[in-house]
Amino acid sequence: MKTQKIKNWLRGLSPHVILIIVCALWLLPTFGLLVTSFRPVQDINETGWWKILDAPKGEKEYNTYCAECHGKDGKLIAEADLSNPELVQKYRRSFTLIVLLKKEIDGKPHLGELEVPDENISANIATYMRRISGIESRPRFTLSNYIDALVGYRGNTTYKEDCAAGTQAVDLFCDTRDLGNARGMGRAFLNSLLVAIPSTILPILFAAFAAYAFSWMDFKGRQWLFALLVGLQVVPLQMTLIPISRLYAQLGLNGTFLGIWLFHTGFGLPYAIYLMRNFLGSLPREIFESAYLDGASSWTAFYQLAIPLSLPAIASLGIFQFLWIWNDLLVALVFLGGEHPVLTYQIGNMVTSLGSGWHLLTAAAFISMALPMIVFLSLQKFFVRGMLAGSVKG
């Protein structure tokens, strides 16, 4: 009975509603991660991101115990101005504060009728006093996580603070040159781009040539060759790591960008050719025939007809290939390693060497997510068309 009811209820929901719920379910944690990446480390360690709108720490306790006499801003008693940094500095620690509160003023308890707060509450009140006095003005949002991740800073405090104090733990210049630091995400971002762009363009370019030949040019063994290509798609990438890295060692290509471009091109090609051929092959034959009749060469037909017509397929292939390479760790680890660290490699390093410093990871995750999102959103239109074009053959 009950399951029937649930089923009916589910059927009543429109697909749109379900889609929105599913999107919300996974967008919420993403949003949380984004908010977290902009929070100061101490806040991240103390409270969850959904608490960002809460009152500052200790405000509640301060209001119950102290606001009555000292005022909301701590300035009400002129000779005991709690917004005076020098005074507050003396009561930075909770036990000094407790001692003070236990002392009587003119024979009466400092807090009047209220009991002296315990260790924890005093600590929170001390924190709040530091905040209203301006000794410790921690902003709610900061770019520190991003800056630290970009320059690869792994000190106890932030890069900015340590640079200002002149006590930075790693040898950095404390200026814009640090953006290129080999341990930072900034450099890794560039490396990822350097890997991904040629590795996306090259296979698609060659695949377009090959697909054109497979669909519109007659040559011997065409079917056999195409069957072989389809078969090549099942070769697992891991199987080729050893032979190729040995070959690269002989050619001196290990740890070079050229090596990784060639690898990705080789692995991208079979699927790219397959998809492009299906797409080009589904175009009406008459277009090409009339072009040939008009005296166009194969080359003209290729770049004036085939390429513009297959833009949707090229775009969707481009997105897939780009995303796969951008997120790839295995190939980058084996063929580039630490020589030219890419984003995935650098993120991996952050996790293992930091453990507790995962606040950097939040920023690093967004740095590495930014570009795929832009690529996806800007090519989305083509993407849907390309998907349809690949599946529904005319």
Ligand code: HEC
């Ligand atoms: C019943 C009123 C009252 C309450 C409640 C009260 N204070 Fe006070 N407080 C005073 C008065 C009055 C003085 C001024 C004493 C003096 O210096 O003559 C004072 C002084 C102080 C001073 C300055 C001590 C110094 O070294 O000069 C601090 C710090 C202070 N209070 C902190 C607190 C905190 C924190 C709370 C809340 C937990 C609190 N007070 C609650 C009345 C109060």
